[in-house]
Amino acid sequence: MVVACAVMGAVMAAAGCGEPAAEPGAPASAAPSAQVPAGSPTALPPGDKSVTSVTATVTKGKVRIAGHRVKVPRGATVRITITSDAADEFHLHGYDRELELAPGKPATLQLTADIPGVFEAELHHSGARVFELQVG
Ligand SMILES: [Cu+2]
Numbered sequence: 001m002v003v004a005c006a007v008m009g010a011v012m013a014a015a016g017c018g019e020p021a022a023e024p025g026a027p028a029s030a031a032p033s034a035q036v037p038a039g040s041p042t043a044l045p046p047g048d049k050s051v052t053s054v055t056a057t058v059t060k061g062k063v064r065i066a067g068h069r070v071k072v073p074r075g076a077t078v079r080i081t082i083t084s085d086a087a088d089e090f091h092l093h094g095y096d097r098e099l100e101l102a103p104g105k106p107a108t109l110q111l112t113a114d115i116p117g118v119f120e121a122e123l124h125h126s127g128a129r130v131f132e133l134q135v136g
Contacts, residue, residue, distance in 0.1 A: 050076055050077055051076075051077045051078075051079055052070065052072045052076055052077070052078050052079070053079045053080075053081065054066075054070050054078060054079070054080045054081070054131065054133075055080075055081045055082075056080075056081070056082045056083075056130050056131065057082075057083050057084075058082065058083070058084035058085065058086070058088065058101075058123065058126070058128065058130075059084075059085050060085065060086075061086075061123075061126040061127075061128050062128070063123075063128050063129070063130050063131075065130065065131055067131070068129075068131050068132065069131065069132050069134055070131050070132065070133050070134065071134045072113050072133070072134070072135055073113075073135075073136070074113060074114060074116050074135055074136045075112065075113065075114060076112075076113045076135075077110060077111070077112055077113070078110070078111055078112075078113050078133065079108060079109070079110045080092070080099070080108065080109045080110070080111075080121070081106050081107070081108045081109075082099060082101060082106065082107055082108075082109075082130065083101075083104065083105070083106045083107075084101040084103065084104075084123070085103055085104060086101075086103055086125070086126070087100075087101060087102055087103055087125070088101040088123045088124065088125040088126055089101065089123065089124040089125060090107070090109070090121065090122075090123055090124075090130065091121065091122055091123075091124055092109070092111075092119060092120075092121045092133065093119045093120045093121070093122070094115055094117060094119035094120075094133075095111055095115060095119060095133075097109055097111055101123075113133070113135040114135075115135060116135050116136030117134075117135060117136070118132050118133070118134045118135075119132065119133045119134075119135070120132055120133075121133060
């Protein structure tokens, strides 16, 4: 949500909402790929069972998704694919990862869920909430 974003931006003035925050303490686990740029393909083998896929479609600002709360164990790999009918910006709070969405083009973000908690994923332009990621 925009408000949450604004607050977050204020708290993390240096980073601002959307800027990839400086590493919040290097992940202690085996996650050396934390800084893979959004949209880059990763070296994960396809069909890996530890990957949780989240797929959402956005039409006229309305989000269609299988479940609005996505629960994963800590350390899981989460692959988020979003297709929007309008240009937008996807933002996963907490992890501070972003995806630029081009109209009609699926965009994919993959991350290691190594921060426990509940994090909101939203679209900046439409303000739509996409889902919540619950880790741990
Ligand atoms: Cu945001």
